[in-house]
Amino acid sequence: MSTDEVVLLDFWVSPFCLRAKIALAEKGVAFVEQEEDLFGGKSELLLKSNPVYQKVPVLLHNGKPMCESTIIVHYIDETWPSPPLLPTCPYERARARFWADFIDKKVFEAGGKTWQSKGEEKEVAKKEFLEILKVLEGALGEKDYFGGDSFGFVDIIAIPLTSWFDSCEKFGLFKIEEHCPKFSAWMKRCLKRETVAKVLPNPEKVLEFVTSMRKMHGVE
Amino acid sequence: MADEVILLDFWPSMFGMRVRIALAEKGIEYQYREEDLMNKSPLLLKMNPVHKKIPVLIHNGKPVCESLIAVEYIDEVWKDKAQILPSDPYQRAQARFWADYVDKKVNAVARNVWATKGEEQEAAKKEFIEILKVLEGELGDKPYFGGETFGLTDISLIGYYCWFYAYETFGIFSIESECPKLIAWAKRCMEKESVSKSLADPHKVYDFVLGMKKRHGQE
Numbered sequence: 001m002s003t004d005e006v007v008l009l010d011f012w013v014s015p016f017c018l019r020a021k022i023a024l025a026e027k028g029v030a031f032v033e034q035e036e037d038l039f040g041g042k043s044e045l046l047l048k049s050n051p052v053y054q055k056v057p058v059l060l061h062n063g064k065p066m067c068e069s070t071i072i073v074h075y076i077d078e079t080w081p082s083p084p085l086l087p088t089c090p091y092e093r094a095r096a097r098f099w100a101d102f103i104d105k106k107v108f109e110a111g112g113k114t115w116q117s118k119g120e121e122k123e124v125a126k127k128e129f130l131e132i133l134k135v136l137e138g139a140l141g142e143k144d145y146f147g148g149d150s151f152g153f154v155d156i157i158a159i160p161l162t163s164w165f166d167s168c169e170k171f172g173l174f175k176i177e178e179h180c181p182k183f184s185a186w187m188k189r190c191l192k193r194e195t196v197a198k199v200l201p202n203p204e205k206v207l208e209f210v211t212s213m214r215k216m217h218g219v220e
Numbered sequence: 221m222a223d224e225v226i227l228l229d230f231w232p233s234m235f236g237m238r239v240r241i242a243l244a245e246k247g248i249e250y251q252y253r254e255e256d257l258m259n260k261s262p263l264l265l266k267m268n269p270v271h272k273k274i275p276v277l278i279h280n281g282k283p284v285c286e287s288l289i290a291v292e293y294i295d296e297v298w299k300d301k302a303q304i305l306p307s308d309p310y311q312r313a314q315a316r317f318w319a320d321y322v323d324k325k326v327n328a329v330a331r332n333v334w335a336t337k338g339e340e341q342e343a344a345k346k347e348f349i350e351i352l353k354v355l356e357g358e359l360g361d362k363p364y365f366g367g368e369t370f371g372l373t374d375i376s377l378i379g380y381y382c383w384f385y386a387y388e389t390f391g392i393f394s395i396e397s398e399c400p401k402l403i404a405w406a407k408r409c410m411e412k413e414s415v416s417k418s419l420a421d422p423h424k425v426y427d428f429v430l431g432m433k434k435r436h437g438q439e
Contacts, residue, residue: 052321052354066313068320078309090296094284101286102270135270 006031009046009058011038013209015108016069017057018160018199023073025195026156027080070100073156085153092147099139099146100157106132107161114172115210116217126172133180140186151193159190159200166203167210225250226278228264230257232428234379235287236275237418241375242294244414245302288319291375305372315366318358319376325351326380334390334429335436345391349398356402363408370412374405378415381406385422386429 006024010017010033024031036046036056049058049065059066059075066072077085086093110132113125136158140146146154165187169175177184190196214220227243227250229236243250255264255274267276267283276283277290279297284290295304305312329351332344355377359365365373384395384406396403409415 061310064310066310066317068317071313071316071320074316075309075313078312090293091279091282091284093296094289094293097289097292098285101289 004029005060005062007034007060008032009034009036009043009049009056009060011036011056013163013201013206014056015160015163018163018201019069019156020057020059020072020076021199022156022160022195023076023085025199026083026085026151027076029076029080070104070157073153077153083150085156087147087152096147096153099136099154102139103136103154103158103161107136107158108164111161111164111168114168114174115170115214116219118219122172126174129168129172130174130176130179133176133183137180137182140182144189145186151190155186155190159187159196162187162190163200163203163206164210167207170207171210171214223248224278224280226253227251228253228255228261228267228274228276228278230255230274232383232420232425233274234383237379237382237420238287238375239275239277239290239294240418241378241414242291242304244418245304245370246294246298247301248294248298288323288372288376291372295372303369303371304375306366311366315372318355318365318373322355322373322376322380326377330380330383330387333387334433341391345393348387349393349395352395352399352402356399359401359405364405370409374409378406378409379419381410382419382422383425383429386426389426390429390433 006029008017008020008024008031010021012035021033034043034045036042038056042054045060046056046058047054049060050056050067053067055067057067057069057072059072061075061079066075073085086096110125110129114122114129117125139154143149145151146158165176176187191200211220225243225248227236227239229240229252231254240252253261253263255261257274260272264274264276265272267278268274268285271285273285275287275290276285277293278284279293284293291304305315326348329344329348332340333348336344362368364370365377388395410419
């Protein structure tokens with residue numbers, strides 16, 4: 001078997017890139033991280049590999065590019081099948097994809113509004129964000145992870161977004177644990193996992209980054 | 221044991237059409253139930269409490285929501301015929317990427333083509349054609365997006381074809397003159413019974429859109 005060449009075009013604070021990193025770590029796949037300077041100038045390789053969106057993450061497997069984080073995680077799961085991230089039963093797989101899609105559609109944008117807005121708008125944003133987390137709490141139920149007993153696909157899609165939650169809490173002036181204790185417990189459970197703990201960025205650095213984004217958006 | 225398959229749908233929905241096509245491709249018998257979106261059924265609200273939207277595929281009582289997720293589900297359960305996603309993981313990633321591109325890009329812009337006027341409409345038309353041109357580029361000289369066989373990306377996009385007449389009439393432009401290869405692809409898809417039977421009549425879609433514009437005080 002020839003050696004696989006796996007490259008990830010990355011941006012350190014991007015929760016979408018983190019999804020790919022966690023999935024690769026879960027599978028024990030070695031890869032090269034290429035940090036992109038999204039504000040200074042995107043690399044030729046990025047522009048060539050993702051001409052449609054020009055965004056990270058991009059996974060290059062033996063030179064062939066794949067874009068969109070959820071699609072990348074699917075690819076990683078299908079190419080390196082062990083341990084499986086998705087369940088085997090088609091109905092449970094459809095459920096996992098449904099929740100991944102819900103998280104994709106709702107969480108980042110709602111979280112963003114909590115640190116981008118002020119006054120009345122901020123109260124509305126906070127309420128909406130917590131409602132979304134409550135829906136996810138409902139999906140989690142009494143399970144340890146979204147898929148059941150084992151860490152899997154939906155957890156990988158969701159957990160990286162939580163690296164921005166400290167910032168949401170600080171600027172939105174709320175504590176997730178007070179409103180969504182089960183979700184908070186799930187977060188802590190995932191953060192104990194080595195594949196997650198090793199890749200999630202330092203929360204203080206994320207806060208610094210979000211603070212500078214607020215300045216850029218004229219919110220500070 | 222006989223499978224019970226129900227589809228909660230709304231006749232002009234291009235998302236519903238995706239699921240209809242997938243079911244037809246696989247030759248699956250199912251009950252089609254028309255929803256009145258102004259008065260959603262208790263079954264719809266129970267089966268899709270999160271989004272309360274159609275289409276919802278209900279297989280032996282269990283709901284699958286979101287059209288592309290339902291199409292993949294259908295492909296995985298009824299896997300012995302008319303394969304919708306390719307077997308190769310890289311090809312699958314490409315198919316999913318382009319189906320996702322259709323979802324992210326086409327819908328919002330297409331709506332503005334008929335729902336807006338003046339400068340806003342001109343901007344929407346321009347963006348819409350640009351998006352279709354990107355898709356045309358991806359299609360290239362292949363008969364279908366995935367190559368020789370009809371697949372996921374084709375299924376994700378073809379439902380919009382029966383809306384083109386409405387877009388062109390309200391937008392006063394010709395999609396065929398801008399994107400002839402894409403129209404040729406659409407006509408090729410329409411030769412398949414699974415597609416022609418699943419798409420709505422373009423004139424009925426036009427009437428439907430006209431009705432929506434009147435209700436919003438635009439006509």
